[in-house]
Amino acid sequence: MPTGPLAGAWQRCRQDLPLISAAQKRQLRVLVVGSGLAGASAAASLAEQGYKVSLITYHDSPRRAHSVAAQGGINAAKNYANDGDSVSRLFRDTVKGGDFRAREAGCFRLAELSTAIIDQCVAQGVPFAREYGGTLANRSFGGTLVSRTFYARGQTGQQLLYGAVQAMLRQVEAGRIDLLPRRDLVELVLVDGVARGVVCRHLVSGELETYTANAVVLASGGYANVYYLSTNAVKSNVSALWRAYRKGADFANPCFTQIHPTCIPSGDAYQSKLTLMSESLRNDGRVWLPARPGDGREPQAIPEHERDYFLERQYPTYGNMVPRDLASRRSREQCLAGHGVGPRGRSVYLDLSDAIARDGKAAIEARYGNLLEMYERITGQDPLVTPLRIYPAPHYTMGGLWVDYHLMSTVPGLFVLGEANFSEHGANRLGASALMQGLADGYFIAPATITAWLAGQPQPEVGPDHPACRQARAEAGARITALLAPRGGPWPPRPVAGWHRQLGQLMIEACGISRHGPRLEQAIADVEDLRQAFAEEGGVADLGACHESAVAGAGRGINSELEKALRLQDYFGLADLMLRDALARQESCGAHFRQEYQTAAGEAQRDDARFGHIAAWQWRPQGAPQRQVEPLQFNEITASQRDYR
Amino acid sequence: MSPTLSLTLRIWRQQQPGAPGGFETHRLEQVSADLSLLEALDWLNERLIAAGERPVTFEHDCREGICGSCGFLINGQAHGPQEATSVCQLYLRRFRDGEVLVLEPWRARAFPLLQDLSVDRSALDRVWAAGGYCSVNTGQAPEANTLLVGREQAASAFDTASCIGCGACVASCRNASASLFVAAKLAHLGQLPQGQSERQRRALAMTERMAAEGFGSCSNQLECEAVCPKQISADWISWMNRELRR
Numbered sequence: 001m002p003t004g005p006l007a008g009a010w011q012r013c014r015q016d017l018p019l020i021s022a023a024q025k026r027q028l029r030v031l032v033v034g035s036g037l038a039g040a041s042a043a044a045s046l047a048e049q050g051y052k053v054s055l056i057t058y059h060d061s062p063r064r065a066h067s068v069a070a071q072g073g074i075n076a077a078k079n080y081a082n083d084g085d086s087v088s089r090l091f092r093d094t095v096k097g098g099d100f101r102a103r104e105a106g107c108f109r110l111a112e113l114s115t116a117i118i119d120q121c122v123a124q125g126v127p128f129a130r131e132y133g134g135t136l137a138n139r140s141f142g143g144t145l146v147s148r149t150f151y152a153r154g155q156t157g158q159q160l161l162y163g164a165v166q167a168m169l170r171q172v173e174a175g176r177i178d179l180l181p182r183r184d185l186v187e188l189v190l191v192d193g194v195a196r197g198v199v200c201r202h203l204v205s206g207e208l209e210t211y212t213a214n215a216v217v218l219a220s221g222g223y224a225n226v227y228y229l230s231t232n233a234v235k236s237n238v239s240a241l242w243r244a245y246r247k248g249a250d251f252a253n254p255c256f257t258q259i260h261p262t263c264i265p266s267g268d269a270y271q272s273k274l275t276l277m278s279e280s281l282r283n284d285g286r287v288w289l290p291a292r293p294g295d296g297r298e299p300q301a302i303p304e305h306e307r308d309y310f311l312e313r314q315y316p317t318y319g320n321m322v323p324r325d326l327a328s329r330r331s332r333e334q335c336l337a338g339h340g341v342g343p344r345g346r347s348v349y350l351d352l353s354d355a356i357a358r359d360g361k362a363a364i365e366a367r368y369g370n371l372l373e374m375y376e377r378i379t380g381q382d383p384l385v386t387p388l389r390i391y392p393a394p395h396y397t398m399g400g401l402w403v404d405y406h407l408m409s410t411v412p413g414l415f416v417l418g419e420a421n422f423s424e425h426g427a428n429r430l431g432a433s434a435l436m437q438g439l440a441d442g443y444f445i446a447p448a449t450i451t452a453w454l455a456g457q458p459q460p461e462v463g464p465d466h467p468a469c470r471q472a473r474a475e476a477g478a479r480i481t482a483l484l485a486p487r488g489g490p491w492p493p494r495p496v497a498g499w500h501r502q503l504g505q506l507m508i509e510a511c512g513i514s515r516h517g518p519r520l521e522q523a524i525a526d527v528e529d530l531r532q533a534f535a536e537e538g539g540v541a542d543l544g545a546c547h548e549s550a551v552a553g554a555g556r557g558i559n560s561e562l563e564k565a566l567r568l569q570d571y572f573g574l575a576d577l578m579l580r581d582a583l584a585r586q587e588s589c590g591a592h593f594r595q596e597y598q599t600a601a602g603e604a605q606r607d608d609a610r611f612g613h614i615a616a617w618q619w620r621p622q623g624a625p626q627r628q629v630e631p632l633q634f635n636e637i638t639a640s641q642r643d644y645r
Numbered sequence: 646m647s648p649t650l651s652l653t654l655r656i657w658r659q660q661q662p663g664a665p666g667g668f669e670t671h672r673l674e675q676v677s678a679d680l681s682l683l684e685a686l687d688w689l690n691e692r693l694i695a696a697g698e699r700p701v702t703f704e705h706d707c708r709e710g711i712c713g714s715c716g717f718l719i720n721g722q723a724h725g726p727q728e729a730t731s732v733c734q735l736y737l738r739r740f741r742d743g744e745v746l747v748l749e750p751w752r753a754r755a756f757p758l759l760q761d762l763s764v765d766r767s768a769l770d771r772v773w774a775a776g777g778y779c780s781v782n783t784g785q786a787p788e789a790n791t792l793l794v795g796r797e798q799a800a801s802a803f804d805t806a807s808c809i810g811c812g813a814c815v816a817s818c819r820n821a822s823a824s825l826f827v828a829a830k831l832a833h834l835g836q837l838p839q840g841q842s843e844r845q846r847r848a849l850a851m852t853e854r855m856a857a858e859g860f861g862s863c864s865n866q867l868e869c870e871a872v873c874p875k876q877i878s879a880d881w882i883s884w885m886n887r888e889l890r891r
Contacts, residue, residue, distance in 0.1 A: 045783040060704065061770050063810055064712040080790065116786070123786035125779045125839040127794075127803040134793030152803055158711060159806060166778035173774040181767065204759055233706040267647065268677045270688045273708045343647075374709075377727075377734050380679070443783045492697035497687070543699050557661065558702055558760050561694060 001405050002105055006636055007087075010109040013405070014448055018455035025050035028454055031198060031213035033185055033240050035062030037157070037435060038418025039219030040164035041442030047171035049447060054178045054211050055168070056200060058235060061181060062165050066221060066233040067438065070157025071278045072141060073149035074121075074435040076114040081138050081147040087111045092637055093144055094433060098398070098426020099590035099606065100639040101253070101614070103632060105405060106424045113440040118150055120443055124163040128152050141431040149432045154278060154370050160435055164442070183209070184563060185240040186476040188216070188247045188414070189462075189469050195244075195414035196462045197469060199476045203563065206556045208473050208480075210464040214457075215413050215450050218244060219442065222397035222419040224257060226571045226578065227512070228504025229266055230394040231276040235563075241401055241420055242570035249409040250616040250628070252402035252422035254574065255582035258395050258429055258591045259513050261327035264378055265347040265391035269501075274393035275378060277371055279431065282320045284355035284364065285388065287311045287331070289348050293338030299349055299387050310334055318644040325428060325513075325591050325604075326644060328392035332513045335391075342389045349387035356384065392513060396434060398425040398591070399581075402616040402630075406449035407441060410618075413457070415450060417441035422614070427590025483565050484542040493539040496564040500571070502530055507575055511582050516595045520583040524576060531572040540565045577617055577625060584627055587611045601645070608639055649675040650742040654689070656701055657749045662758050668747070678738035682725070682746075683708065683715060685737060703762040710734040710874065713809030716816070717762040718749040723813035723872040731811060731874040751812055753821035755859040766812045768858040769826060773810075776850035777830040779839045792838055799837075806833035807875045814869035820861030825869040827851050828885035829877050835888060848888045 002009035020028070028051055032043045035057040047053045059065060077090040090111040095102060118136070122128065128150050129137040138147040152159040171177040182203040189197035189212065197212035223238035224230035245251045262281055263274045290297070291308040310330060312319040320327075331348045340346055356364050361384060365372065372383050379389070400422040401409045407423075409416050418438035425433065462469070510523030540561040588597045588604035589611070597605045613629040620626060652673045659666030671689055680688065683705050690700035706714040710731045717732060719725035724732045727739055740746065748762060756764040794802075806829070814825040831848050834840030840847070856862075863882050870879035 041783075048782040059706065059712075059714070060766060061713075061810060063770075064706060064714050066707060066712070068713075068809075069707050069709060069711050078789070116784075119786035119789045120781075120783060122789040122792060123779065123781045123839060125802075125834050125837050127799050127806050127833065127837065129803075130794050130796045130799040132796050134795050135790050152806075155711070155807060158809075159803070162806065166773075167781075167783070169770065169774035170778045170780060173776075179770075233712060234708055235706050267679050268684070270677070270680055270684050272681075272684050272687055275709050374734075377730065378681075378736065380736065380738050447783070492695060495691040495694040497691060541694070541697060541699075558763075560700060560702065 001103075006105060006108040009105060010112060017448055017452035020451050020455050022050050026052070028052065028459070029054060029213040030215050030217060030450060031056065031211055032217040032219060033198065034065065034219035034221060034418075034420070035059065035165065035168075036065035036067035036219060036221055036418060037161055037164055037438035038420070038442040039065070039217070040161065040168045041439050042217055042219060042417055042446045043177055044164060044167035044171055045443050045447040046450065047176040049451070052176060053171070054180055054213060056180045056183050056185065056198065056211065058184050058203065059181060062168065062179065063162060065161060066236050067161045067435070068158045069233070070435055071154045071276065072280070073139065073151035073156045073432040074117070074160065075141070075148050075430070075432045076118045076150060076436065077111055077148060078115050078118060080136060083146045085146040085148050089146065090114060090148065094424060094430060095426070095634070095637055097428055097430035098424070099428050099604070099642070100426065100608065100612070100634060101256070101589055101632065102424050102426030104634060104636055109445070110424050110437060110440050113444050114436050117436060117439045117443065121160055121163050124167060126152065126159050126163040144430070157435060160439065164439070180211070184566065185220070185243060186479070186566060187472040188243050189472045190247055190411065191460070191462050191466065191468045193248075194412045194457070199469070199472045201476070201480070201566070204558055206559060208476055210469045210473055212462045212464060212466070212469065214454055214459050215415065217415045217417060217446060217450070218401065218420050219417040220420050222400070223574060224394040224397050226504070226574055227394040227508045228500050229271065229274050229508070231260060231263060231274055234272055237567040237570070238574050239567050239570045242573055244401060244409065244411060244414060246619050247411060248619070249411045249414055249416070250402040250618050251399070251577060252614050252616045253399040253427070253581065254578045254617065255511065255585060255592055256398035256427050256590065257578070258324065258398060259328045259392045260395035261324055261331060261392045262350065262390045263393035264375065265342055265389055267343045275374070276393070276395065277375060277388070277390060279324065281350060281368060281371065281388070282327070284367070285320065285350040285352050286354055287320050287327070287348055287350055289334050289339040289341065299341070299351070308339065315645050322644045325593070328513050329593060331392060347389040347391040350390045351387040352383060353387070394508070394512070396429055398422065398427060398429055402614070406452065407446055408449065408453065413453065415446055417446055427592055479566070480562065483540050483562060490537060492541060494537070496538070496540065496561055496568055499530070499534050499538055500564070500568050503527065503568070503571060503575060506530070507578070511578050514593050514595055515582050517583060520579050524579045524583070527572065527575045527579065534568070534572070538565065580625065581615055581617065585611055585615065603642070606641065612639070647677050647679045648738070650678050650737060650740065651675055652685070652737070652740060652743070653745040655745065655747045656761070658701070658761055659758060661760060676737065678736070680737050681708070681733060682735045682737065683733050701762065702760040705733055708733045711809060713811040716751060716811045716813055718751070718816065720747050723751070723817040724874055729874055729876050731809070751816035753815045753860070755821060755823070756812060756815065766810070768860070769810055769812060769823065772823060772827060772851055772854045772858055773830060775854035776843065776847035777834070779834060780843060794837060802833050802836040805829045805836070805877060805881060808877055809875060811874060813872045813874065815860065817868040817872045818861070819866055819868070820864055822863045823855050823860040824863040824882045824885065825873065825877060825879060827855050828881040831885050831888060832881045844888070845891060848885065852889060
C-alpha cells in the first residue's frame, strides 16, 4: 500500500518502480488469460512495450468476451459537464457506493486514471456519443448527482472492447502477441511457488496444451454463473480463478455478488439466461404489483386503487430510483408475500403508461427504442401496451481473487485484473464503473507493476517439459479421465446442465438477494451433498471413443459436455466458499444482506467495528478454508449509513 | 401456461472436417413457444445426451445478440426469418406449429467446418488484424476533447462500428465475400478524424487480406445487408470501392 496523501500516490509509486530495458523485454513473455476489456487492454499495452505476449481465450475470437455486452457507459472525472465533478468526488462516490468495503487507495487511483482512459479510447477511434459542437457527451447514471458517464448508445462495452481488441490485433499483426483462441484453462503451473504457465484444453482438438511465461495475468471475468441463471454469457466461468485459488491465490469477499433489479424474468425451465434491461428504464417506469396477493387479472384490468407502487410507498424521496440492491430486495419481498406476477409469481411490473401519458409514445420510443424492441423480441409483448415484467438477476461479482496494490495475488507472479479481482467495488458496484476498472487495470496499472515484478525476479528457464508442467498436465488429464464415463454411475450420464440448474437453485435461494444464517448453514450441507452425488454419478460420454476416425490417445475432439463438467466442478467449490463467506460476515453491507442484521426500518445494518475488513480465504488441501482479514481504514471519508427514504 | 408448438428440425450433422455429413431429423413435441431456438437446441441436446448420443454442436455465448458467436442457416436464411435479429434472439413463437426447419452451418471457403453447425471464422480476425485499427500506443493519447467530431458523424461511425463479426454477410453471399464486414470497419475508422492518417493503407491492407483468405468479391446481390443482424447498409461497400480509388 502506498504511504502519504492519497492524491498522487499512484504517480509517486510509479516513479519508484524498477524498469526493464527494451532488449530484455523482448526476452520475456507474459501470458494473459481472457480477452475482455482488462485482458485485451493489458495484452496490447504489454506488447507495445516490447514483451512477448500469449493470449488465451475460450472464444473463437477475442471480440466476443462478455465485456461486449455492457450497455450503460463508463465513468470518468472529466467534469466536462461543469457540474462540479472531480477526481475526489468520483473517489468518494465509489467508496460510498461500495458501502465502505473497498480500499481508499485503490479507489482513489481508479478515479485518477479514469480521465486517461477516455483519452486513450477516443484516440483509438471509439465512437462515443457527441454533442452538436463535436465535444463528448455525458449522461448521469444511478445514484450520482453529476453527469460523468461516457457512452456509445446502449453498446458502450462493445465499442470499448473493439477499441482494446483492435489495439491487440495490431500487436498480433506485428508478431508480438500469440493469439490462442478456443482454449479453456484447466490448471495453473507454479515453479518454486511462482506462477509460470497454464495448462489448457483445446476446445476443438481436445488436446491438453501447456504454455509457459515469465508472468501470468488472469482477466477471466466474474462468476455470476454459479447461480446458473444470470445476465452473464452462458460460458462465462470461474475455472481460471478457482484453479489459481487451489494453488494458493486467496479469494476475497466471494459472497459480494450484485443482483440487478431490472432483468427479463425466467419463465420456462429451459431458459438459458436472464437478459438485462438497462436500469435507465426506472427513470420513466413505475414499479408496482397488485395490492391483493394472488390477483390473477391482467395488469390493465387492475384499477389504480388496487395497485401497490411499493417502491414509491416505501421510499417517498427516491421512489423508483433507489439503488440496485434496495430495488431488488423490495421486489423479492413482495413476490414472496404472494403479490408477484407472471410465471411462478416471480416478477413485478415496470409500467411506462404514466410516462407515455405525460411525454407521448414517440418520446418514450425515442428514449428507449432499442430496449423496448429487445424486450418485445424476447417476451413477445409490447411494453408500450402491457407493462414490462422484470425481476432481479445475478449480474456482477465484486468478489474475486485478492490482489495487492500492484494487482498481484498471493501467488507471486500471478496478476489478476478486471472483474476477476476483488478490488475497488467493495460490497456493491456503481453503474458504469466496471468498464472503468477493467481498463484502468489493463491499460495503466498492470503494465507498470508487471514490469516492476519482472525486474526484480530471477527467471529460470521453464518450458512445457519442465517437471512442474508435466505434473500439472498429468493432474488435468487425470481429472478429465475421471469425468469420462462409463463408471459406476448410471449410463448414459445425466446432462451436466441439470446438475448446474440444481446448484444454481440452491445458491439463488440461500445466497442471493437475501441471506440468513441457518439457511446458509443448510445450503453448505446441500451443496456438499450435490457435489458428492455428482462425483459419484455425474460424468460425460467420451465422444471420441465412439468414433472410429478419432485417433487413439488424442484429445478426442469437441465435447461441450466435458467443458461444462469441468466448469461445474469448480462451481461446486466456489459455491461452498461463497456460503461460508456469507455466513461468516455477520453484518449487512451493500449487496450482502443478512436478515438478522437490519435496522428497524428494514435497511442494511453495517458493523464496521467487527467487519470493516476484507475477508480473504485461503485454500487448504484438507479441512475447511481459512478466513483471513485485511482491515480497512478510512482517512479521507467518514463511514456513514445510507439513507434513501 | 405459455403456448406450445411442435417443430421438425432437420439438422446438418458432421463429426469433423472431411468426414461425411448429412441431415438428421428431430421432432420437438409441444415445446414452449417462449423458448429461443437455441434453447430448443439445448432441450434437444439434453435428450440426446440422456440417450447416450452426441449433442448437436453450435456456437453461442451471450445469448443477447451482441457477442456474434451464434449463427447458422435456417431454411437457407442466415440467422433465420426475423429482421435485424441474430439467431439467439429468435424465439419459437416466430414459427408456425408443425413447421419444418432446416438448420445448416455457414458455408464459405474461408469458413472451414468444425462440427455440425459450427465453423471456423478466424479468417475474419486475420482480415481485421491487417489494418482495422488506429495505430496509437497506450499513453500516447491527447486530451479527448481536443478532437471534435460532429454528432451525426459520430453516430454514423457508430452504426458501422456496431458489426458483431458473426459472418452472416459472408454466409449469405453467393461469392462468400466479406465486403460488408471490411467496408464496415473501414467506414467506422475512415469517418473519424482519428482514422485519417492510415485511411488508404488500411483500405488496401484489409481488402488484400480479404482476398488472400479466400473470400470472394462483391457482385451487388445485397443479401449481406438483408441478413445483417445490425442492419449495416451495403452502401458502405460502394463507399469502400471509392475509398480504394482515392
